[in-house]
Amino acid sequence: MRKGILTLGAAAAALSLGLTACGGDNGGSSASGSGAPSASGASIGKIGVILPDSKSSARWETADRKFLKAAFDAAGVQSDIQNAQGDKTAFQTIADQMITNGAKVLVIVNLDSGTGKAVLDKAASQGVATIDYDRLTLGGSASYYVSFDNEKVGQLQGEGLVKCLTDNKAQKPIVAELNGSPTDNNATLFKNGYDSVLKPKYDSGEYVKGPDDSVPDWDNAQAGTIFEQQLTQQPKIAGVLAANDGLGNAAIAVLKKEKLNGKVPVTGQDATVQGLQNILVGDQCMTVYKAIKKEADAASQLAIALAKGEKPSAPATVKDPESGRDVPSVLLDPQAIYFDNVKDVVNDGYVTKEELCTGEFAAKCTEAGIS
Numbered sequence: 001m002r003k004g005i006l007t008l009g010a011a012a013a014a015l016s017l018g019l020t021a022c023g024g025d026n027g028g029s030s031a032s033g034s035g036a037p038s039a040s041g042a043s044i045g046k047i048g049v050i051l052p053d054s055k056s057s058a059r060w061e062t063a064d065r066k067f068l069k070a071a072f073d074a075a076g077v078q079s080d081i082q083n084a085q086g087d088k089t090a091f092q093t094i095a096d097q098m099i100t101n102g103a104k105v106l107v108i109v110n111l112d113s114g115t116g117k118a119v120l121d122k123a124a125s126q127g128v129a130t131i132d133y134d135r136l137t138l139g140g141s142a143s144y145y146v147s148f149d150n151e152k153v154g155q156l157q158g159e160g161l162v163k164c165l166t167d168n169k170a171q172k173p174i175v176a177e178l179n180g181s182p183t184d185n186n187a188t189l190f191k192n193g194y195d196s197v198l199k200p201k202y203d204s205g206e207y208v209k210g211p212d213d214s215v216p217d218w219d220n221a222q223a224g225t226i227f228e229q230q231l232t233q234q235p236k237i238a239g240v241l242a243a244n245d246g247l248g249n250a251a252i253a254v255l256k257k258e259k260l261n262g263k264v265p266v267t268g269q270d271a272t273v274q275g276l277q278n279i280l281v282g283d284q285c286m287t288v289y290k291a292i293k294k295e296a297d298a299a300s301q302l303a304i305a306l307a308k309g310e311k312p313s314a315p316a317t318v319k320d321p322e323s324g325r326d327v328p329s330v331l332l333d334p335q336a337i338y339f340d341n342v343k344d345v346v347n348d349g350y351v352t353k354e355e356l357c358t359g360e361f362a363a364k365c366t367e368a369g370i371s
Contacts, residue, residue: 020211034210039129045104045307046078047366049133050094051117052109053086056181056218057246057270059292060109063350066133068298069108086217088115095119099126105306107131112183113138113322118317131305133299136185138322143306144327145318146299148290152193154193156288156336157267162197163338164265164285165207165239173238174210175202178223178251180243183212187198190243198241210234215247223250231258240266245275245287252283271337271345273355279339280356280364289335298330343370 008055051060066195072079074248077156084091088111098106099122099211106123108130111117113184116137124141133141136251151264181188201207211230215223231237242248255261265285267357268275278284305312314328337345345351357365 015368023100027038037195044075044077044304046080046102046309047072047105047107048083048095048098048103048344049107049302050091050098050109051080051081051083052091052111052135052218054083055086055220055246057080058272058274062068063292064109064296066233067293068300070090071297071300071302075300077304077307084111086109087109088112088238090338091115092119095122099123099128103128105129105131105303106245107133107303108137110135110137110140112299113140113185116140120362127303131299131306134186134295136318136320136327138185140323142318142327144302144314145159145327146295147186147329148295148332148334150189151193151196151287153269153290154190155189156193156244156334157243157269157286159195160193160286160288160336160338161239161265162269163240164203164267168238168265170238170265172206173233173239174208174236175239176210176227176234176237176243176251177212178227178240178247179212179214179329180247181216181218182241183216184218187214187218187243194241194267205261209235215243218246220250223247224253227251227254238264240264242267244269245278245284246270246273247283248287250285250299252278255283271350273351275344276337276351276356277361279337279342280361283340286339287337288350289350291332291335291348291350293350294332298332299363302330339368341369346370347360 054061082094084094091111106128108116108119117140118139120137120142122172123130130142132145135146171291179191193364202209211233213226215226240251245268251266252261255264262282268284268287271287271289275284275287296303302312314330316329317326319326320327336344346353353370
């Protein structure tokens, strides 16, 4: 499905689009930059970004918005960054408004492939270039796709759960799976990744396959209800493959009620403050860190080049399984995070010590070498 997976540094080097820093933060909530010509004299068009929501993961507002805006501001590019808050109708309305208001490039994180495709197709009909950010729109027409190697993310989760069950000396553990939204292609890729690790364990009889459910819209409240049902159905669950930190925390909340937290390993993804704190106190066994700044920088470089009327090359391709199209892509490499390397996320500047090491977590931060 994919070719040429890149490390973070290699991806940045391979793009080499040479942004010119000539702007600053204007203090606006969504629009940024002046839209003025760059230092080279080339006129740069406006760039629109549509984020999906703020409840499936904190990252969209705390990381992606911040890093994208900073990159556009630094290049002196006018941008409009909005969040559809999980509303498909609002998603399409925002896109229409951005196109009407003169966006030359749209960067979208789709809510599902149907809605995303409609937006991408309309943009193409208006001569607006498009980038799929983080999630590939199946059957879509995006000019580029920027994300992480999402099957690798799932593989790291599967390997993480195996490590934690092995550390627990678990014998024939029953494993439950809390998968992401069935409308998100990334959730499918994550599952492909962790099932590639877990299925051989099931097939050999080393592990027992327990309840396996998807969580609509990555909704954490629904995840709690679903996991409660899973635990009722199978009270001896010994490990939980949760597809992100939010779903993982929902499972942990249920485990706490049964006094099973810390005894049943739970995975995650996104290296959120909550997820990292759960790891520090032993309630979550691991998460997957994706350096969002690198992802945002790669997408902004492509978007700025497109806004200038250029046709940048991409270092990889991903085959759209629905259309068969090879989509020019940048795919970044994720990192597994356990107690011993939580400090890597802090050292990278993604999470600060001040927000992570509060109250009861301060001593655990010291133990984990966070200074």
